[in-house]
Amino acid sequence: MVTIWLICGDGIICTASGVPFVLTTQYTPSSAICLAFGETHQATTISHDNKDCPVSHVMDLQDACQLGLIARYGNGYDSKYEQNLQLISFRQLLNTANKNLLNQLARAIMLNRWNIDHRFCSRCGVATTAHQHEHVKICPKCRHHAYPRVQPCIIVAITRHNPTTNQPQLLLACHTRHKDSGVYGLIAGFVEAGETLEMATHREVFEEVGLQIDSLSYFGSQSWPYPSNLMVGFVANYAAGEICIEPNEIFDAQFFDIDKLPKIVSAGTISHDLIMHVLNQFSAES
Incomplete structure (x- = not known):
């Protein structure tokens, strides 16, 4: 099973109780980004043992909607198994989430933004490809490498x-x-x-x-x-x-x-x- 957070800008899809929603799928969508650290990027190698963050990937909300994994309904969102999901900003979670969860959410937001910002090469404009084993977008034409920047x-x-x-x-x-x-x-x-x-x-x-x-x-x-x-x-x-x-x-x-x-x-x-x-x-x- 693949577990995924859904991100839009600085917002995280959450349950009605304000807990970050975890989407579970049988297979990894191509647009999902692994949250693991290091160079293996396997679902079993999340940064550390953190029971508050049972997730392996992050995915942009728009991509999830296009794949039919979640759909807009009224003022919120519904998935196949859970309704009344809401987009809540990172700032709103500061008073309710612990620091470990906040750090992982920050990582998810940053990686999602990096993925969106580097879909095309900043040097020559060609569509980039994702490296299989580390977080880097590679231009197939000029070979420029774009890593997530802090x-x-x-x-x-x-x-x-x-x-x-x-x-x-x-x-x-x-x-x-x-x-x-x-x-x-x-x-x-x-x-x-x-x-x-x-x-x-x-x-x-x-x-x-x-x-x-x-x-x-x-x-x-x-x-x-x-x-x-x-x-x-x-x-x-x-x-x-x-x-x-x-x-x-x-x-x-x-x-x-x-x-x-x-x-x-x-x-x-x-x-x-x-x-x-x-x-x-x-x-x-x-």
Whole structure:
């Protein structure tokens, strides 16, 4: 049996209870992509033993519909054996799915997008073919190889003590796209060509809020399928400068006392985890 997740953009077909739906077929559809790591790509070699992710493949929802494996019905979808299926975005699952499941879903979304984006060669336009034993699209004409790409991004929690009261503080920023909701998060940005993670962190902080930082320490990382990012988290200390926001990206940025934080980003994101890590650190010190 082949077990498949169905993906559309950043959305996953889920059951009425919000659990990712697993389509079971006797044979592997040609457009299904194996989720296994390594170079064997057998259904038995999924990345690790994860009972929350009993799937071996991912498939684009449109391809599944064309093959008659699932059909649109009203505002949702029906399969042969299950009805009232819904397309739910990755962001909506952040508060309900555990990290192992989220990582696998992110992988599925990224591989599905890679499959769609590289159906034709970026150099000569010829239709590509899929390698049998690894994730790579090959151009039969110019032999260009297109592998799934991961885009590294940094995200950083910047701390200091209030210069007047000596209370511990955390820098939080409200992105322009969140100004209506009033949600605050951390400084983040893409790593550019030729940069180290540390270089990118210093640059992004200076570009977005005009500050200098020091004492970077690694926190952790998160796979983030928007579109295919690896978020790498750091904690840093404020070193110098006055806040001067980049208005095209940041609506507001301030140092907040840790007991007077504004509305922050949702749980399930590395931004939320970093904020909670800083709060716990300060609490342990007091």
